[in-house]
Amino acid sequence: MKQAAMVAASTVVAERAHGAPATTARHSPHLRVVDGVQWDKAPCRFCGTGCHVQVGVKAGKVVAIAGDRQAEVNKGLLCVKGYHVGLALYGKDRLTQPMLRQGDKLVPVSWEKALDVIADRVTLDPKGFAFYGSGQWTIPEGYAANKFMKAGLSNNHIDPNARLCMASAVTGFLATYGVDEPAGCYDDLDACDVILFWGNNPAEMHPVLFSRLVDRRGRGEKVRIIDITTRHTRSSGFADDVLLMKPHGDLSIANGILHLLIKRGTYDKDFVAKHCAFRADTDPGTLPGKAITFEEFKQQLAEYTPEYVEKLSGIPARKIEELATLFGDPKLKITSLWCMGVNQHTRGTAMNTLIHGIHLFSGHFGTPGNAPTSLTGQPSACGTVREVGTLSHTLPGGRVVANEKHRKHAEDFWKVPPGRIAAKPGYHTVDLWRKFSTPKDKGGDIHTIWVQVTNPGQTLPNTNELFYPSRKLKDKFLIVSDVYPTETTKHADLVLPSAMWVEKNGMFGNSERRTQQWFKMVNPPGEARDDCWQIIAVARRLFDRGFAGMKDRDGKFLFNVEENGKEVPVWDFRRYYDTNVDRVLFEEYRPWTRMKHKDLAPYDEYVKTRGLRWPVVQQADKSWRETKFRFSEFDDPYVGKGKKIEFYHSPTEDGRAQVWFRPHAPPPESPDQDYPFWLCTGRVLEHWHSGSVTMRIPQLRRAMPSAYVELHPTDARALGVANGERIRVKSKRGDMELPVWIGGRGAPPPGTVFVPFFDESLLINRVTLDAHDPFSKQPDYKKCAVRLERLPLAVGTP
Amino acid sequence: MPVSSLVLTLSSSATLQQQVFERLAADPSLTLGLAQDVAANRLVPVVLETESVWEAQATAEKIAEMPGVDQVELVGVDFSDLPETGTESV
Numbered sequence: 020m021k022q023a024a025m026v027a028a029s030t031v032v033a034e035r036a037h038g039a040p041a042t043t044a045r046h047s048p049h050l051r052v053v054d055g056v057q058w059d060k061a062p063c064r065f066c067g068t069g070c071h072v073q074v075g076v077k078a079g080k081v082v083a084i085a086g087d088r089q090a091e092v093n094k095g096l097l098c099v100k101g102y103h104v105g106l107a108l109y110g111k112d113r114l115t116q117p118m119l120r121q122g123d124k125l126v127p128v129s130w131e132k133a134l135d136v137i138a139d140r141v142t143l144d145p146k147g148f149a150f151y152g153s154g155q156w157t158i159p160e161g162y163a164a165n166k167f168m169k170a171g172l173s174n175n176h177i178d179p180n181a182r183l184c185m186a187s188a189v190t191g192f193l194a195t196y197g198v199d200e201p202a203g204c205y206d207d208l209d210a211c212d213v214i215l216f217w218g219n220n221p222a223e224m225h226p227v228l229f230s231r232l233v234d235r236r237g238r239g240e241k242v243r244i245i246d247i248t249t250r251h252t253r254s255s256g257f258a259d260d261v262l263l264m265k266p267h268g269d270l271s272i273a274n275g276i277l278h279l280l281i282k283r284g285t286y287d288k289d290f291v292a293k294h295c296a297f298r299a300d301t302d303p304g305t306l307p308g309k310a311i312t313f314e315e316f317k318q319q320l321a322e323y324t325p326e327y328v329e330k331l332s333g334i335p336a337r338k339i340e341e342l343a344t345l346f347g348d349p350k351l352k353i354t355s356l357w358c359m360g361v362n363q364h365t366r367g368t369a370m371n372t373l374i375h376g377i378h379l380f381s382g383h384f385g386t387p388g389n390a391p392t393s394l395t396g397q398p399s400a401c402g403t404v405r406e407v408g409t410l411s412h413t414l415p416g417g418r419v420v421a422n423e424k425h426r427k428h429a430e431d432f433w434k435v436p437p438g439r440i441a442a443k444p445g446y447h448t449v450d451l452w453r454k455f456s457t458p459k460d461k462g463g464d465i466h467t468i469w470v471q472v473t474n475p476g477q478t479l480p481n482t483n484e485l486f487y488p489s490r491k492l493k494d495k496f497l498i499v500s501d502v503y504p505t506e507t508t509k510h511a512d513l514v515l516p517s518a519m520w521v522e523k524n525g526m527f528g529n530s531e532r533r534t535q536q537w538f539k540m541v542n543p544p545g546e547a548r549d550d551c552w553q554i555i556a557v558a559r560r561l562f563d564r565g566f567a568g569m570k571d572r573d574g575k576f577l578f579n580v581e582e583n584g585k586e587v588p589v590w591d592f593r594r595y596y597d598t599n600v601d602r603v604l605f606e607e608y609r610p611w612t613r614m615k616h617k618d619l620a621p622y623d624e625y626v627k628t629r630g631l632r633w634p635v636v637q638q639a640d641k642s643w644r645e646t647k648f649r650f651s652e653f654d655d656p657y658v659g660k661g662k663k664i665e666f667y668h669s670p671t672e673d674g675r676a677q678v679w680f681r682p683h684a685p686p687p688e689s690p691d692q693d694y695p696f697w698l699c700t701g702r703v704l705e706h707w708h709s710g711s712v713t714m715r716i717p718q719l720r721r722a723m724p725s726a727y728v729e730l731h732p733t734d735a736r737a738l739g740v741a742n743g744e745r746i747r748v749k750s751k752r753g754d755m756e757l758p759v760w761i762g763g764r765g766a767p768p769p770g771t772v773f774v775p776f777f778d779e780s781l782l783i784n785r786v787t788l789d790a791h792d793p794f795s796k797q798p799d800y801k802k803c804a805v806r807l808e809r810l811p812l813a814v815g816t817p
Numbered sequence: 818m819p820v821s822s823l824v825l826t827l828s829s830s831a832t833l834q835q836q837v838f839e840r841l842a843a844d845p846s847l848t849l850g851l852a853q854d855v856a857a858n859r860l861v862p863v864v865l866e867t868e869s870v871w872e873a874q875a876t877a878e879k880i881a882e883m884p885g886v887d888q889v890e891l892v893g894v895d896f897s898d899l900p901e902t903g904t905e906s907v
Contacts (some may be wrong), residue, residue: 021820021848021864021866023822023863024864024893025822025848025850025864027822027892027893028822028823028824028850028863028864028892028893029851029862029863030852031822031824031860031890032824032850032851032852032853032855032860032861033860033894058855073893075893083893083894084823084893084894085892085893086891086893087893088892095890095892097891102891102893102894103894146870215847329823718819
């Protein structure tokens with residue numbers, strides 16, 4: 020082990036002294052064998068940053084992890100989760116065989132039996148079968164699931180957990196630019212003078228990106244960090260300005276900045292004249308809204324004076340003036356980052372469009388360092404959900420099921436008969452689980468949900484209403500594919516053991532449009548199998564039973580894979596790796612990406628690199644070139660010559676982006692006499708989402724073993740509780756008893772408490788609210804009203 | 818026992834480099850590899866063995882503060898001899 024560690028360090032030194040090392044080719048051109056340890060590249064399994072790691076494998080086991088110095092994203096650095104990602108595979112309670120519920124128990128069954136059970140549930144009523152997926156699905160997995168449901172079952176009831184984390188970012192991009200995903204990239208972090216965190220704590224959630232910023236300071240560069248937040252976080256500790264706002268105060272802050280830019284005449288008149296149009300909500304609201312004039316825009320913003328904004332947001336008027344001064348300075352390069360604080364918001368779409376609007380209106384757009392960039396929480400929320408279109412209303416490549424032309428494209432790409440793709444969107448996440456928890460005779464028309472790579476029993480909001488009731492309804496059947504036991508598998512009817520990360524081939528798409536690839540390096544334990552295989556195997560079982568949906572126009576199997584003109588039986592797991600199914604599915608998916616100019620390179624190009632940012636376009640010399648800055652002529656090949664900036668998917672089809680007026684509106688629930696505190700929920704550095712993986716990594720679990728409730732000292736005194744004592748956090752929907760942490764990692768202001776959601780023994784989503792944004796359908800996990808109840812001390816407590 | 822791989826970047830001063838080597842060699846938790854010159858700096862691969870991750874972090878921070886050490890990079894963590902662990906046993 021020590022020798023392997025020395026090899027890792029010496030390799031880095033040698034690489035820098037003598038250039039990149041020679042590679043040996045097996046399936047991967049990056050594979051190196053050093054002292055019996057095979058090293059190969061893979062993106063990290065956890066967040067949406069998309070760091071690359073070097074994975075060391077010996078005797079069929081991952082034995083070491085190192086940061087990948089050739090990766091542009093992380094340049095060799097990893098966070099504490101990344102350094103321990105290899106241990107994610109080796110928790111001793113890995114699921115290793117399919118299990119079917121019999122009475123109160125889950126009993127082992129064969130894969131054959133499991134596949135039959137799923138096929139039976141589909142044929143029972145194909146329209147009531149649903150799929151709940153994930154931003155942790157690989158691109159080929161998500162593509163296969165989407166095809167299985169939308170082409171195979173003619174059923175759009177497929178939605179991913181990414182609905183809960185970035186759906187508002189999608190609707191924000193669509194409403195502004197007519198096409199999803201950020202125009203900028205991480206290079207902006209290296210070039211900006213000022214960076215704003217809007218409801219974002221990258222020091223814990225995207226630590227490697229945060230390090231890129233802080234490292235600049237270490238090199239003597241000046242970068243001003245402004246943290247707009249509802250609680251003091253680790254990111255706040257590094258900020259030059261911490262603007263502690265009232266929950267839901269962000270819209271007024273954005274409007275205050277826009278108001279002052281107009282009043283002072285410091286907006287970018289040339290940029291606005293050439294590239295922008297103005298828009299406002301309709302009543303009732305629609306995503307496209309309605310066009311307004313500049314004068315109407317100005318008039319609607321008029322009331323958002325710094326003093327009025329101070330009243331709504333709690334941010335001093337002079338700070339609003341300062342923000343407007345920064346955005347009014349054309350010499351400064353300004354980047355905005357945001358994440359869950361803006362997205363998990365009942366006005367999430369509105370707030371997303373406002374951040375874009377400030378950047379567009381002030382001209383802080385389209386040059387390195389000037390960008391509004393949303394971050395994602397999952398490793399392939401962008402690649403698998405947004406690009407592959409695994410949402411209940413979307414199809415791959417930016418298409419939607421409601422559009423007849425797009426359905427026709429899908430039927431042609433998938434070679435299925437006309438009319439196969441259903442026109443009506445399926446249920447979005449909140450509705451899907453509500454229908455599943457509603458008896459059939461009361462409108463609950465979803466009888467089965469197949470869950471892959473996510474843990475809704477812990478992560479759905481308001482689980483007392485959305486998750487648990489279904490478990491008491493006899494005709495509702497829950498199938499869960501996962502790697503470890505979770506709150507969801509505990510309540511499942513059928514549990515399928517899955518392969519994870521480098522136990523299978525995979526591709527992810529990160530937050531900066533970067534598509535990444537890796538190869539399988541070790542075998543999964545026991546009978547655990549790839550999620551993608553599980554989907555194909557069920558499809559084949561249906562095909563063999565004569566289920567028409569699993570046949571294409573020519574009567575061939577929907578997931579037909581051929582090599583040299585001969586069918587490869589990939590539905591048989593023993594034959595699954597006879598070919599590279601990821602490569603086959605990715606090449607099938609690639610042509611979909613061109614309509615929205617999100618062109619992807621051939622699979623083999625991703626094998627060579629640590630990812631490429633789309634659009635990736637082939638050059639005259641046959642090489643493939645990625646795009647760092649979208650819509651900017653100096654870098655984006657799709658911008659017309661001489662246009663400098665062109666929004667070529669403009670919602671108004673005139674090359675213009677939309678600057679929206681979005682009024683402040685109160686949150687769906689606010690503290691009152693009975694429930695006087697705000698509850699905010701979120702994540703911590705050491706754990707990834709529901710903690711089902713990171714809680715099995717000893718170093719991470721020991722570092723952060725339990726959830727807690729962060730409390731302001733004043734509130735703790737008033738309640739008469741000290742650090743470590745347990746209190747009950749209670750909302751109108753449920754309650755949870757938690758230990759108090761005062762003066763801990765984060766510091767909420769008086770009247771606010773914070774609880775992380777990673778702990779399966781302390782399920783805070785029994786308390787949260789399922790109110791959601793009207794356009795994105797993304798719920799608000801960041802604010803609901805609770806009361807705190809002191810619990811009697813246990814006998815013997817000093 | 819966590820085993821960490823570090824890369825130290827030493828300053829160009831030969832005197833300071835010598836002092837750093839002497840101090841590092843005296844620390845039993847560290848094993849030094851073959852140093853190489855890159856531009857004006859000297860890079861040293863180092864293996865750090867500690868009882869806990871936190872001890873590793875503290876040692877790395879201590880090294881970073883030594884005069885003559887420009888940078889300490891953590892480039893790998895090896896965990897091949899750690900026992901398998903489930904949630905209930907931690």
